[in-house]
Amino acid sequence: MTPLVYFQLLSAALFVIGLYGVMARRSAVLIIMSIELMLNAVNINLIAAASHLEGIGGFVNFDGQIIAIFVITIAAAELGLAIAIILRMHRNRGTVDVDEMNLMKW
């Protein structure tokens, strides 16, 4: 069987890749995709811990799975709002480049 630490290292690597995408990309759609990668990394970590460890402090051992379900729910809601904002941005400014979005910058 695969030890827990390898799942944690995989989760850390995927999170780092997503973080690089958020910092280095300029297109808003690509930034959203990188955020989805980071959310998946967190979910891998939660689920690996939930299936390998005993529960502590009032949590039973599969509460991590339920928290992962909530993470997926919030990710779907966040994606819907983000797509609406991107479409609005594209209609008003004609671009999805986040470097051009400097209306509130001084």
Added chain:
Amino acid sequence: MTWLFVVLAASTLLGGLGVVLTRNVVHAALFLLISLVSVAGIYLILFTEFLALVQVLIYGGAIIIVLVFAIMLTRTSEYPRISDNRQWPLAAVAALALGVVLGTAFWTNPPTGTTAQSPEFTELANSLFTRWAIPFEVASLVLLVALIGAIIIARTGNGGEG
């Protein structure tokens, strides 16, 4: 380490690298699909069948389709030009630094876990609808609010005050 984990982890990481490195937005969406389906395989290794099902249905189905719709609706000629910004070496250094910190933190003090196991599906459902009932209801409210907000933000504004 089993070879199945190695294969799935490699395709997850390669898909993720494809998302952040390719210059074509549609290719990025397809790489994201590869990565997300591989994550569903990782969930199957961990014996969490329900999460694997949810991952394929919601991420592999809904989220990828919504992203491709967003790419189609905002398709402009500027996409190849605006893929990376000027600070990308700095971003790579910062991300690698965080990776080193996380890697050493996980590697130096590995948790002593048991082998992977998962509860019965009915046990999970019981817990979701009893102990976690209030977060469940709040999540449904959050989805409703996000849906109404998305409609109001994205509509054209003709024939209304919005």
